[in-house]
Amino acid sequence: MTLVRPEVVAFDVNETLLDLAPVRARLVELDQPADLLSTVFARTLLTGFATAAAGTWCRFRDAFDAALAQACDLSPADRARVADTFLELVPHPDVEPALRRLTAAGVRVVTLTHGSPGVAEAGLERGGVTPLVQRSLSSEVIRAWKPAPAVYLWAAGVCDVPPERMALVAAHAWDVHGALRAGLSGAWFPRSERAYPAVYDPAALVAGDLAGAVDALLALPTA
Structure with missing residues (x-):
């Protein structure tokens, strides 16, 4: 595929744009280890992917609750408190300048998540970057999880x-x-992951950070 400068850039939300630190802090408040979040978040994705692969579906929040229940002995009420903390997330410090650079160049910005509706909007509002994002999309609307091409x-x-x-x-x-499998271009940069796996299709663009990913997209030819 010949890469061209995108008219629209969609951003993943959890971890990519929004820092999950408040969720980790809430777990610590409930006497859980700080590193539990990594396990629970990974198991949440596993749960969602498994339901999708099996031909069923569940909401992100339900998958997260199930992952918490498997990983620790919190009560249902405390698990709900942890899940509610997703509405308290804030953007990483590098997000605002990256979004501003795209919009200044005339590129439309959206968010694309399989997370709960409202999480992206709340985080963007808290970070003061809502005006830079044209719309927030959750694949719960079509009852699907990324990385299904349909999303x-x-x-x-x-x-x-x-x-x-x-x-x-x-x-x-x-x-x-x-x-990439759906025909979009893609840019990867590291936060919790250290490298782009060789078992996947080669990323269209690999950058050292979010700013580099945006710069690489804007450097593509317009046609």
């Missing part, structure tokens, strides 16, 4: 652009892999 194609359709004119930016390699 990325749905997002491109909602944004009224062909897939090749949309790019996904994510700190999760599996998400970029899904976008």
Whole structure:
């Protein structure tokens, strides 16, 4: 696929844009180890992916609750308190300048998550970057989880652009892999992951940080 400068850039939300530190802090408040979040978040994704692969579906919040119940002995009420903390997330410090650079260049910015509706919007509002994002999309609308190709194609359709004119930016390699398989371009940069796995389709763009991912997208030819 010949890469061209995207008209729309979709951003993954959890970890890519929003810092999960408040969720970790809430777990610590409930006498859980700080490193539990990594296990629970990974198991949440595993639960969602498994239901999708098996032909069923569950909400992100339900998958997160199930992962918590498997990993620790918190009560249902305390698990709900932890899940509610997703509405308290804030953007990483590098997010605002990256989004501003895209919008200044005339590129539309959206978010694309399989997380709970409202989480992205709350975090963007808290970070003061809502005006930089045209819309927030959750694949709960179509009862699907990334990295299913249908999610990325749905997002491109909602944004009224062909897939090749949309790019996904994510700190999760599996998400970029899904976008590439759907015909989008993709840019990966590290947060909790250290490298882009060789078992996935080669990322269209690999950068050292979020700013580098945005710069690489803007450097692509317009046609």
